[in-house]
Amino acid sequence: MANTRTYDEDVLTEEHGFEDHFHDHHHGDKYQTSFLTHYIFSQDHKIIARQFLITGMFWGLVGALMSVIFRLQVGFPEESLSWIKPLLGKWITVNEEGFGTLAPEFYYALVTMHGTILVFFVLTAGLSGTFSNLLIPFQVGARDMASPLLNMFSYWFFFLAGVIMFYSLFLSTGPFAGGWTAYPPLSILPQASSGSGAGMTLWTLSLVLFVVSVLLGGINYVTTILNMRTKGMNMWRMPLTIWAFFITAILGILSFPVLAAGFFLLMCDRTLGTSFYISEIFVGGQALENVGGSPILYQHLFWFLGHPEVYIIILPAMGLVSEVLAVHSRKPIFGYKAMVFSMLAIGFLSFIVWAHHMFMSGVNPFLSNFFVVFTLIIAVPSAVKVFNWITTLYKGNIRYTAASLFAIGFVSMFISGGLTGIFLGNSTLDIQLHDTYFVVAHFHIVMGVAAFFGMFAGVYHWFPRMFGRFMNETLGKVHFWGTLVGAYAVFWPMHYLGMAGVPRRYYSFDNFDTFAHFDNMNKFITIAAMVVFALQVLFVINFFYSIFKGKVQKTKNPWGATTLEWTAPIDAPHGNWPGKIPAVHRWPYDYGKDGEDFIPQIAPLAEGEKDHGH
Amino acid sequence: MTPLLILICLVLITIVVIQIGKVTELASSIRGEEDTQFETNRWSGILSLVFLVVFLVGCVYSAIYYKNYMLGYGPHASASQHGGSIDFLFDITLFFTGIVFVITHIALFWFAYKYQGRKGRKAEFISHNNKLEVIWTLVPAIVMTLLVISGLDAWNEIMPDVADDEDFIEIEATGVQFNWLLRYPGPDNMLGTRDYKKITGVNPLGQDWTDPKNHDDLQPGEIVLPVGKKVRVRITARDVLHNFYLPHFRVKMDAVPGIPTYFIFTPTKTTEEYRQELSNYAEYQVPSDPDDPNGPQRWETFEYELACAELCGNGHFSMRRVVRIVSEAEYEAWLGQQKSYYLGNIRNGDEDPLKGQVLDLEISQRKTDFTTAVKQALGAPDSVEKVIPLNYVQYETGSSTLTADSQYELDNLGAGTQGECLSAD
Numbered sequence A: 001m002a003n004t005r006t007y008d009e010d011v012l013t014e015e016h017g018f019e020d021h022f023h024d025h026h027h028g029d030k031y032q033t034s035f036l037t038h039y040i041f042s043q044d045h046k047i048i049a050r051q052f053l054i055t056g057m058f059w060g061l062v063g064a065l066m067s068v069i070f071r072l073q074v075g076f077p078e079e080s081l082s083w084i085k086p087l088l089g090k091w092i093t094v095n096e097e098g099f100g101t102l103a104p105e106f107y108y109a110l111v112t113m114h115g116t117i118l119v120f121f122v123l124t125a126g127l128s129g130t131f132s133n134l135l136i137p138f139q140v141g142a143r144d145m146a147s148p149l150l151n152m153f154s155y156w157f158f159f160l161a162g163v164i165m166f167y168s169l170f171l172s173t174g175p176f177a178g179g180w181t182a183y184p185p186l187s188i189l190p191q192a193s194s195g196s197g198a199g200m201t202l203w204t205l206s207l208v209l210f211v212v213s214v215l216l217g218g219i220n221y222v223t224t225i226l227n228m229r230t231k232g233m234n235m236w237r238m239p240l241t242i243w244a245f246f247i248t249a250i251l252g253i254l255s256f257p258v259l260a261a262g263f264f265l266l267m268c269d270r271t272l273g274t275s276f277y278i279s280e281i282f283v284g285g286q287a288l289e290n291v292g293g294s295p296i297l298y299q300h301l302f303w304f305l306g307h308p309e310v311y312i313i314i315l316p317a318m319g320l321v322s323e324v325l326a327v328h329s330r331k332p333i334f335g336y337k338a339m340v341f342s343m344l345a346i347g348f349l350s351f352i353v354w355a356h357h358m359f360m361s362g363v364n365p366f367l368s369n370f371f372v373v374f375t376l377i378i379a380v381p382s383a384v385k386v387f388n389w390i391t392t393l394y395k396g397n398i399r400y401t402a403a404s405l406f407a408i409g410f411v412s413m414f415i416s417g418g419l420t421g422i423f424l425g426n427s428t429l430d431i432q433l434h435d436t437y438f439v440v441a442h443f444h445i446v447m448g449v450a451a452f453f454g455m456f457a458g459v460y461h462w463f464p465r466m467f468g469r470f471m472n473e474t475l476g477k478v479h480f481w482g483t484l485v486g487a488y489a490v491f492w493p494m495h496y497l498g499m500a501g502v503p504r505r506y507y508s509f510d511n512f513d514t515f516a517h518f519d520n521m522n523k524f525i526t527i528a529a530m531v532v533f534a535l536q537v538l539f540v541i542n543f544f545y546s547i548f549k550g551k552v553q554k555t556k557n558p559w560g561a562t563t564l565e566w567t568a569p570i571d572a573p574h575g576n577w578p579g580k581i582p583a584v585h586r587w588p589y590d591y592g593k594d595g596e597d598f599i600p601q602i603a604p605l606a607e608g609e610k611d612h613g614h
Numbered sequence B: 001m002t003p004l005l006i007l008i009c010l011v012l013i014t015i016v017v018i019q020i021g022k023v024t025e026l027a028s029s030i031r032g033e034e035d036t037q038f039e040t041n042r043w044s045g046i047l048s049l050v051f052l053v054v055f056l057v058g059c060v061y062s063a064i065y066y067k068n069y070m071l072g073y074g075p076h077a078s079a080s081q082h083g084g085s086i087d088f089l090f091d092i093t094l095f096f097t098g099i100v101f102v103i104t105h106i107a108l109f110w111f112a113y114k115y116q117g118r119k120g121r122k123a124e125f126i127s128h129n130n131k132l133e134v135i136w137t138l139v140p141a142i143v144m145t146l147l148v149i150s151g152l153d154a155w156n157e158i159m160p161d162v163a164d165d166e167d168f169i170e171i172e173a174t175g176v177q178f179n180w181l182l183r184y185p186g187p188d189n190m191l192g193t194r195d196y197k198k199i200t201g202v203n204p205l206g207q208d209w210t211d212p213k214n215h216d217d218l219q220p221g222e223i224v225l226p227v228g229k230k231v232r233v234r235i236t237a238r239d240v241l242h243n244f245y246l247p248h249f250r251v252k253m254d255a256v257p258g259i260p261t262y263f264i265f266t267p268t269k270t271t272e273e274y275r276q277e278l279s280n281y282a283e284y285q286v287p288s289d290p291d292d293p294n295g296p297q298r299w300e301t302f303e304y305e306l307a308c309a310e311l312c313g314n315g316h317f318s319m320r321r322v323v324r325i326v327s328e329a330e331y332e333a334w335l336g337q338q339k340s341y342y343l344g345n346i347r348n349g350d351e352d353p354l355k356g357q358v359l360d361l362e363i364s365q366r367k368t369d370f371t372t373a374v375k376q377a378l379g380a381p382d383s384v385e386k387v388i389p390l391n392y393v394q395y396e397t398g399s400s401t402l403t404a405d406s407q408y409e410l411d412n413l414g415a416g417t418q419g420e421c422l423s424a425d
Ligand code: HEM
Pocket: A181, A310, A311, A313, A314, A356, A357, A375, A376, A378, A379, A382, A417, A418, A419, A420, A421, A422, A424, A425, A426, A430, A433, A434, A435, A439, A442, A443, A446, A447, A448
C-alpha cells in the first residue's frame, strides 16, 4: 500500500490552515489542570467520549450478563440454578429439594432491564455519545464542542441515570418488570406487578435524566456541526460519520421530548390519580376510580420516540461503517450523496411509521394502511444503503482489520434483519408475527447485533485516536468471527420459533402444547448466547489491556485516512491542534484517486482537479 | 450442571485465546507489518468465503429442517379462512426477500474475498454510478409496491367489523391476570351490559344483572365453535393489557381495559380434522406424554389453544384456554348443555338484585313448560294424567288473594288452552 505521494499533515496545516488564535489566550488550561477536571469533570470532548464509551461498556456487560441469566432459565429449565444464588440472592428460589429456579418476577425484571439498558445506555449513550463526542470536533475541524460545559453535563446526567437504574436493581420490591416499552396499565399498577411500584418510579426518573442527557448532547452536536466547521468544510465535504451523527442528533432532539412528555403523564397517573392512560380497571380486588384514559395513547407517545430511537441507534453505526469501509477498502464510499439522501429520507420517514408497532394494539385498522405504506417505503433507502456498501468493496483493495471485518459483518446483519422488517411492516403478516420470537429475531439482528458491530468497528478503528495504541488484532479477529457466527446462531433460530407462533416474553413454554416442543433449540440458543458473551468479555479484556499495553501508535495516520482527526497529534492537546486549525480543500473520500492511495482533505486541489464535495 | 461446565470451558478458552493473541502480535512485529497484513487479508478473504458457504447452506438446511413450521406449510397450515391469505403473503414475501438475501450475501462476501488487499494491487476510484443507483432504487420500490398492495388488500379484507346484516356468532374474551374469562351470549344472541364497578368474586365480569340480556349469558371454561361459521370475538381486559392470541387461526388482538376491541374469523377445520392432518407427520406420531410410551400420540391429544401475547405480569406465560372447533350439530348440543351463569351462580343469591322477582326468562320458560304439559295432558289416555298442576299460582301468605306473579301462569292457561294446544288437535 505504498503511497505515491506522502503528506506531511503538520506542514499542510501550517501552510493552509486557519489561524483562530486559540492558543493565544490560555483559556484552555483553565479546566484541564487537576486530575479531577482533566479526567472526571472534564469538558474536553476526547475525554467525554472515553467516559461515554467506558460507561457504555460497563452497562453492556451488565445487560449482556442479564440476558445470559434469563436465557439459562429458558434454555435449561430442568437444571437447577441454585449455583448462581450467591450472585442473585432471593431472585433465585430454591425449593426443598435444593432445586433453584429464577422466579418469574425476576425473569421479567431481567428481561426489562436488559432491554432498557441495551437500548438506552449502551446503544444510544455508549454508541452515539462516544463517537459523536470523539469525532464531531475532530472531523469537522473544531477545537471542541460548541458548549463543552453542556457536553460535560450530558455525560453526568447519563451517569446519574445509570446510578438510579442500578440502584433500582436492589429494591426489595424488585426493579421494574413490565418490559422496556413500559406499557400502562401494567407500569402504573403496583398491584399488578410489584416492580411497578418503586422500581417503576426509579425507572422513569432514570430515563427522564437520560432524556436530558440526550438533549444536551444532541443540541451540542447539531450546533457544532452547523457552526463550527473549519474553513472549507462545507456540508458536502463532511464524512458520512458526521452526517450520521447530525441526523441522529436531530432525531433525538425531536423525539426524546415526546417520550419525556409521555413519561410525565405516566407519572401523573401513578402519583396524582389522573387518568391519562387508564380507564375502567379492576385490580387487586378493587375497582379503580379512573375512567376515560387510554393505554393506547401512551403507545403512540412511546413509539413516536421509539421508532426514531431505533434509527438513533443504527444511524451512527451506519456512519461509522461507511467510513471504515471506505478507509479500509481504499476506495471512496460508493454513492456518497445517495448515502446522505437515504439517511435524510430514513430520518424523515422514521417519524411517520411509529404505529407499525401498534398494528394489533386496538387502533383503528384503517389507520394502519398509512403506516404500512410509509414503513415499507423505508425499506427503499435502506436497500440503497446496503447496495452502496457492497459496491464500495467492489474493486477495492481491502485491508482486513478487526474494524473492517466488523463493518462487513454489520452489512450482513443489517441485510438479514432489515429483510425481516419487510415481513413485520406488512400489517397482515404482523397479525401472526407480532409479539412472537420473529420480532425478537428481527430487532436483535437489525438493531442489536448490527449496531454493536458498527460500534466495534468504530472502537477498533479509532482506538489509536483515543488511546494512542492499537488493540490486539488477533483477539479482534477471534472476537469478530466468533461473534458473527455466534450471533447468527443465537438469533437465526428465533425466526423459526416465531413462525411456529411462539410468543416472546414467555418465562416457560410448558403450558402450551403449541409452544412446548423446542427444548433443543432453546438450549442451543442459550449455549450460543453464552459463547457470544464470553467473546465480549474477551473484547473488554483486549480493550483494557490495550489501553496500557497495546502496540504503540507511531504515525499520526495509521490507516491512511483522509479525514481531519488523523491530522492532529497522537496525544492531541486540549483544542486538538497545537497550532492552526487545518483547512479543508476536498471531500473526504479521495481514496485511490488519480493513482494515489489517498489524498487527505487538507491537501489543496491540484491544478485542474475537480473536487467531489460541492 | 451443563451451564456451569460450559462456563468453565469458556473461561479456559478465553485465557488460551488471549495468549495466542499476544504471541501473534509479537510474531507480526518480527515478520514485518506489511507482510503480516497481506497474510491477514488472505486469511480473512478465505474465511469470508467459508462463512458465506456455511451460512447459506445453514440457512437452507435449517429452513428445510424446520419447514414444518413455515406458515402455510405442512402441519402448520392455518385453520381459519383469512389465515390462508396471511400464509400466502408470508410465502411471497419470503420468496422476494430470500432472493435479495442470497444475492446480497453472495456479493458481499464474494467481494470481500475477491478484493482482499494484495501486494501491488490498487483500488479503483469509483465514486458513483447514477444509472446503477436509479435501478437499484426502483427495483426495491416496485417490489415493495407489490407487497404493500397485496398486504393491504388482505388487511382490509380481514380487519373491518361485521356488517349489520351478517350472520355471525359473537363471543367475548376478557383478559385478567392470569386467565381468560369467556362469555357466550346465550339463546338471545346478545351479550349483556357490563360495568367494571360491579365486579365481585362471583361476578368476575361485572355483569349488570338487571339487564335481562345478561341472564342467559354463559361463561364456559373453553371456547367451542362450529366450523365454517363467522365468529366475532369481543376482546377486553379487566386489569392490564393482554392479547387474545389464537396461533392456529392467525388471530391476534390486544385486550385493552376500557376499550373493547374485536377480531373476526371463520374456523375452517374442526379439531378432529386438524388432528387427522397432523397424524400424517412424523413429529406428531410420538407419544404425547414421553413417560407413557403406550399412551395417545401427539396428534391425538392436539388441541387448538388460546394464549396471551402481550406482557401482562408474572403469569403472562400461563394464560391458556382450549379452543374446540366442532360440527354445527355438536356445537348446538354443547350449547344446549351449558347453564346460564346467572341462573347457576347468581340467581336468588346475595348478589342478585332481582332476588324474589320473576324474570321474563323464567316466565317464558314456564310458558314453554306449561304448553308442553298441556299437550301431554290432552293426549294422555288416563284421566289422572290429564291433570295439570298450576305450580306457580300461589296465594299471598295468610291471605286469599293470589300473588301478583300468579297472573303470568293464569295467562298461560288462557293462551295455552284456547290457542296453540286446541288448534294443534
Ligand atoms: C426495513 C426496515 C424495517 C422495517 C420495515 C421494520 C419494521 C418493524 C415492525 C413492523 C416492527 C413491529 C413488529 C411487532 O412488534 O410486531 C418492528 C419492530 C422492531 N424494529 Fe424494525 N423494521 C425495520 C428496520 C429496523 C431497524 C433498522 C431497526 C433498528 C435499528 C429496527 C428495530 C426494531 C425494534 C427495536 C423493534 C421491536 C420493538 C419491540 O417491540 O420491543 N427495525 N420493526
